[in-house]
Amino acid sequence: MTRIGFIGPGTMGRPMVANLVAAGHQVRCHARSAGARERVASTGASVVATTAEAVEGAEVVITMVPAGPDVLEIVTGSDGFLPVLPAGTLLIDCSTIAPEEARQVHAAAAGRGVRCLDAPVSGGEAGAVEGTLSIMVGGAAEDVAAAREVLGAMGSTVVHVGGPGAGQVVKSANQIVVAGNLQVLAEAMVFLRAHGADLEAALDVLGGGLAGSTALTRKRTALLTEQYSPGFRVALHDKDLGIITAAARAAGVALPVTALLAQLLAALVARGDGDLDHSALAKLAAELNRPA
Incomplete structure (x- = not known):
């Protein structure tokens, strides 16, 4: 069992959370909208009011939000959660953002000793529900290896495609x-x-x-x-x-x-x-x- 903080359980994120819970992981979620919070509660994940609560005590933090500015805001912004993550925490961004934005997240994470992967997904809602997403992963090989069990709960094809930003x-x-x-x-x-x-x-x-x-x-x-x-x-x-x-x-x-x-x-x-x-x-x- 891995303690996972998940931010952004929307159309794609909710079934991803459901599959993580089904695989035996302990998942704590934060979503901006009340509707999303209500929907993800049915997965068995814990639902919390803030990103800080979602990432507290997490070994792995997964973000799945709509765009690059959203990722930068919740990770490195003035109220971002990166400063509260202990060194060694694994941050996995599954959002689809610009490669340069992904490299910014990697650099900020590295500056605090946090391991980071950009791991966008393909397969649509059906693939997310079925746990058959294709996940293209950028980052260090050892961090990809550490993330494989978690990523494998969400996708059937998990491929390390290169360094920071390569996934994007x-x-x-x-x-x-x-x-x-x-x-x-x-x-x-x-x-x-x-x-x-x-x-x-x-x-x-x-x-x-x-x-x-x-x-x-x-x-x-x-x-x-x-x-x-x-x-x-x-x-x-x-x-x-x-x-x-x-x-x-x-x-x-x-x-x-x-x-x-x-x-x-x-x-x-x-x-x-x-x-x-x-x-x-x-x-x-x-x-x-x-x-x-």
């Missing part, structure tokens, strides 16, 4: 691939509907060939029903593509298709669809092809 670099690449996959699936659905194809049969055969993907499997129902209940919100994927656009510019590389994907996601947010699942790229594609 790989997560950015993941988000490019996912967005691209969803957009081409969206366009394929427009094409299939335009020709009156049997959609169920078409997706069966596409899924069985080279066009098959986890995105197709996970988002099949949404694509067929055109109902986009959030598993991973458009607004978060839009935020991720913003990170990627800035990081690509900083690296001096051109990613023209990624730039288009960023604009499509931004368009969904601008039109008020930011709280839909990111498979709602299919909604935008369909509406672009409907008469005014």
